[in-house]
Amino acid sequence: MITEKHNKSMQPKKGSIIVILSLGIIIAFITSSGKTGKKHDDSKIYLPAALNANLNSQAPDTLPLLSIMTKLERDVNKISAGIWRHDFQMIKKGAKNIANHAKIPPRQVKLIKAILGPDQFKNFVKTDQRVHQKAVEIAKMADKQKLDLTTELFLEMERGCISCHVDHRNKIVSSDNW
Numbered sequence: 439m440i441t442e443k444h445n446k447s448m449q450p451k452k453g454s455i456i457v458i459l460s461l462g463i464i465i466a467f468i469t470s471s472g473k474t475g476k477k478h479d480d481s482k483i484y485l486p487a488a489l490n491a492n493l494n495s496q497a498p499d500t501l502p503l504l505s506i507m508t509k510l511e512r513d514v515n516k517i518s519a520g521i522w523r524h525d526f527q528m529i530k531k532g533a534k535n536i537a538n539h540a541k542i543p544p545r546q547v548k549l550i551k552a553i554l555g556p557d558q559f560k561n562f563v564k565t566d567q568r569v570h571q572k573a574v575e576i577a578k579m580a581d582k583q584k585l586d587l588t589t590e591l592f593l594e595m596e597r598g599c600i601s602c603h604v605d606h607r608n609k610i611v612s613s614d615n616w
């Protein structure tokens with residue numbers, strides 16, 4: 439339809455047709471990735487960027503690690519505030535934000551890998567995954583409105599945050615290359 443309109447209103451130009459066609463392909467691609475995103479299980483936390491954006495449209499694809507951390511802190515505080523107020527919507531929001539947090543830019547991932555070495559890097563990734571997983575579980579438990587179990591999961595998640603700080607943070611931050 440769009441192509442016809444353009445053809446009538448102006449002399450058909452090869453260039454504009456190509457632009458319209460490629461726009462169509464891009465839109466079709468976005469729409470189809472949106473559909474698969476809806477079917478996606480929440481527990482699969484490592485989604486390709488397009489699907490991740492679909493779950494939480496505010497989450498950018500990548501952010502520097504320090505910015506990710508500042509956001510994580512804010513969302514942990516949100517969950518905590520929700521727990522004190524028995525506000526399960528607030529808990530769920532904070533947990534979902536954590537589960538969908540932005541990815542570390544590839545440049546920083548490489549750097550972290552170089553600083554930590556392969557074994558510690560594996561542990562770094564595992565700890566990050568544990569925090570993700572707990573955040574997904576917190577959101578699910580908040581849906582069931584079980585404050586005690588939600589709180590237990592929250593404390594387990596915080597232990598994950600802290601264990602990465604204890605094990606890896608100093609080494610990364612004190613590196614001359616960081």
Ligand code: HEC
Nearest residue numbers: 504507510511514562565566569598599602603607610611
């Ligand atoms: C896999 C490792 C890892 C996990 C998991 C992790 N962090 Fe961090 N965090 C770091 C590293 C590394 C830094 C240092 C970043 C820097 O200074 O550039 C950091 C720094 C921080 C900072 C300090 C920011 C500042 O202004 O100096 C906060 C706050 C923080 N993290 C919160 C959290 C919270 C909350 C969680 C859990 C929801 C968490 N982190 C999970 C690795 C991790």
